Structure formats: C-alpha cells, structure tokens
Amino acid sequence: MFYETTLRFSGSLFVxxxxxxxxxxSLxxxxxxxCNGRGDSLLKGMAQRMKLKYDKHWxxxxxxxxxxxxxxxxxPRYKLKYVKFWFKQWYDKEKADELGLKVREALNRLYRHYSEAMGTLCGAGVGASASGTSEFGSSDVATMSSMLSGxxxxxxxxxxxxxxxxxHLADEDNVECKSELD
Structure with a gap:
C-alpha cells in the first residue's frame, strides 16, 4: 500500500x-x-512501527x-463535508471541529484573495457553521473497517x-446555511 501510494504521490505526468x-x-x-487487529504478532508489530513513521510524516x-x-x-464530488467526515473518524469531536475550521479558514482566505483581485467580494461565508452534525459511533467505524478489509x-x-x-450524507438531516463560497 505504501508503494502504490508513493507512486501516485510522485507522479509527474498527471495531476x-x-x-x-x-x-x-486509505493508509x-x-x-x-x-495495528488493532488480531492475528500474527509479527505483522502487528511491523504495522505498529509503520504507523509510527506514518504519524511522523502524515x-x-x-x-x-x-x-x-x-x-x-x-x-465537486466531495466538498467540505467529506473532509470533516474523515476528521471525525480519526479524531475526537473537538479536534475534528478544530481541523474542519482550519480548512474552512483557508478556503475563506483564498476566496477573499481572489474576490478582491477580481473586484467581486461577496460574503465569504465566515459565519457559516464549521461543525458537523452527525457522527458515527465507534461500532459503526469498526463495522465499516471490517467491510473494507476484503x-x-x-x-x-x-x-x-x-x-x-x-x-453518511444520506443519513445526515441538517442543511447548512449557504453562502456564495458554499
């Protein structure tokens, strides 16, 4: 999996x-x-060392x-909800919300920069909600992970x-306030 990912990250003939x-x-x-699975202890130990290196860089x-x-x-296929969804799978709610807010702030800065350059500054949606509305429980994540293992x-x-x-999107009921950036 690291080899395939490295090939995709280092491609020079495509985006x-x-x-x-x-x-x-995926990684x-x-x-x-x-790291959390049951099975060969040698493989598990190797995975834990790989995870330490992964955590160091990514x-x-x-x-x-x-x-x-x-x-x-x-x-257009993913949007901000996709990033927030995976942050919630990896981190606790507060950390996921904080990271989602950081991404949203980066988007707002980009929007303001290009809007000012083009002279079309409209509301950048700064007041839009930065927190998610629906979370999976740990058993749901475990179920999803087991489905993915094959x-x-x-x-x-x-x-x-x-x-x-x-x-996840189909299960979500809340509709966020939309700005021009949204």
Missing part, C-alpha cells in the same frame, strides 16, 4: 493533488486495522499544507470509502 487526501484516508484506515493534520484539503473541498486494489478501496461517505 496528483486530488488524490492526497483519499490516499491518506490511515489500513494501518489502524493492522499523522498530524496540523503540520500538513491546508491546500491538500482545499483540493478535496473544491472537487478489498485489495486501491480503486476498489476508494470506491468503498466514497460509498461509506455517501451513506
């Missing part, structure tokens, strides 16, 4: 920005499964370039992760 977040979702989930969202998340948000190819895993997110 790679749109796959970073999706690859992080994070697979490492968590291997585990702290605070140290990542926010443009990696902005690239997902401006993709898939081996990256494309199949990404389709499955996207289906999990689509199910």
């Amino acid at each position: 790679t920005t749109n796959v970073y977040f999706h690859e992080l979702v 994070q989930d697979q490492l968590n499964q291997l 585990g702290s969202v605070d140290r990542m370039n926010p443009m990696l998340f902005v690239a997902v948000v401006v993709d 898939f081996s190819s990256a494309e199949e895993r990404m389709k499955r992760y996207n289906n999990i997110y689509k199910q």
Whole structure:
C-alpha cells in the first residue's frame, strides 16, 4: 500500500493533488486495522512501527499544507463535508471541529484573495457553521473497517470509502446555511 501510494504521490505526468487526501484516508484506515487487529504478532508489530513513521510524516493534520484539503473541498464530488467526515473518524469531536475550521479558514482566505483581485467580494461565508452534525459511533467505524478489509486494489478501496461517505450524507438531516463560497 505504501508503494502504490508513493507512486501516485510522485507522479509527474498527471495531476496528483486530488488524490492526497483519499490516499491518506486509505493508509490511515489500513494501518489502524493492522495495528488493532488480531492475528500474527509479527505483522502487528511491523504495522505498529509503520504507523509510527506514518504519524511522523502524515499523522498530524496540523503540520500538513491546508491546500491538500482545499483540493478535496473544491472537487465537486466531495466538498467540505467529506473532509470533516474523515476528521471525525480519526479524531475526537473537538479536534475534528478544530481541523474542519482550519480548512474552512483557508478556503475563506483564498476566496477573499481572489474576490478582491477580481473586484467581486461577496460574503465569504465566515459565519457559516464549521461543525458537523452527525457522527458515527465507534461500532459503526469498526463495522465499516471490517467491510473494507476484503478489498485489495486501491480503486476498489476508494470506491468503498466514497460509498461509506455517501451513506453518511444520506443519513445526515441538517442543511447548512449557504453562502456564495458554499
């Protein structure tokens, strides 16, 4: 999985920005499964050492370039709810809300910059809600992870992760206030 991800991250003949977040979702989930799963202790120990290295470079969202998340948000298939959803799967509610707010602030800064440059500054949606409305419980996450364990190819895993997110959207009842940025 690291080899395939490295190939996708380092591609020079095609755009790679749109796959970073999706690859992080996949790596994070697979490492968590291997570290927390029952089975071969040698494999589990190896996965735990890999997770330490992963956490050093990619585990702290605070140290990542926010443009990696902005690239997902401006993709019409995902938007900000997608990023917030996965933050909630990885972190506690307060940390997930804080990270969602950081991504939203980066979007607002970009919007203001381009709006001022084009002379079309409208409300940037600064007052829009930054917190999510619906969360899965830990048993739901465990169920989702067990459903994902049978898939081996990256494309199949990404389709499955996207289906999990689509199910989350279908279950969500709250509609956020929309601004021009939204």
